[in-house]
Amino acid sequence: MSPDLLLRIGSATLDTMYMVAIAGLVGSLIGLPIGIFLATSGKGELFPAPNVNRAVGLVVNATRSTPFIILVVAIIPLTRLITGTSIGTKAAIVPLTIATIPFVARLVEAAIRDVDKGLIEAARAMGATPMQIVFKVLLAESRPALTLALTMTIVSLIGYSAMVGAVGGGGLGDLGIRYGYQRFMPDVMLVVVVVLIVLVQLVQSAGDRMARRFDKRSRKT
Known part of the structure; x- marks a missing residue:
């Protein structure tokens, strides 16, 4: 593999x-x-607003259920409006961000709902306000789950960033398609895949370590 290609791979990795x-x-x-709102705005919860909860949930579900590659194409006008272009690394950030929002929201909702309800009732009995319960109970107790949720988000984004290369989004996916596929250079494709795997493994390992540090149960054992 030529030095020029190695430089391109390094640059594409930084772009990703x-x-x-x-x-x-x-x-x-x-x-x-x-996600916090979805987890705390149901009937009888900290910030009861069931109608708004359902409306927000529908929007979140609709965005999540849209295949990412279709989302990228569908919001091209918005991408052009924000970045001035529909191709390249900066343009790719727009659909990646929009895809991330509902993904994170549902993971955060699940993490918060997993907190022991007894802790919430105990905080209420001691006179804690709803906002105090959110920050001092829900977010504090769900830190390990939230850390894993963020880790899963980053891992998914790495995959999405490779996919957006199919429409000129830049990064490793774009390099793999232009050189590995269109120019019949399987060695480039192999290197791109290996780099993506390494990135995922590094992120997953770091996230797992952080989650264990936040987990009170693991610190006691």
Whole structure:
């Protein structure tokens, strides 16, 4: 493999990491409060608003059920409006972020709903406000699950970033398609796959370690 191709692989890897980092950060910052709302706004919960809960849930479900490659094409006008282009690394961040938001929201909702209801009732009995319960009970107790949820989000984004290369999104996916597939260079495709696998393994290992650190049960054993 030529030095030029090695440089392209290195550059594509950095592009992929950039896309995943920005989309993961922005999508998580938006998806986290949505997930908290979904988990606490049902009938009889901390912030009861069942009608709004159902409406938000429908939007989240509709976005999640849309295949990612279709989502990328469907929001091209929005992507152009935000970034001024529909191709390249910056353009790819828009659909990646939109796909991340509902994904994170449902994972956060599941993590919060898994918190022992007895802790919530105990906090209420001690006079804690709903916001105090959210921050000091729900988020604090669900940190291991939230960490794993974020890890799963980043791993999924790595896969999505490769998929967006099919429509000129840049990164490793774009490199693999243009060189590995269109130019019949299986060695490039193999290297792209190996790099993606390494990235996923690194993210998963780091996420698992952080989750164990946050897990009170693992610290006691």
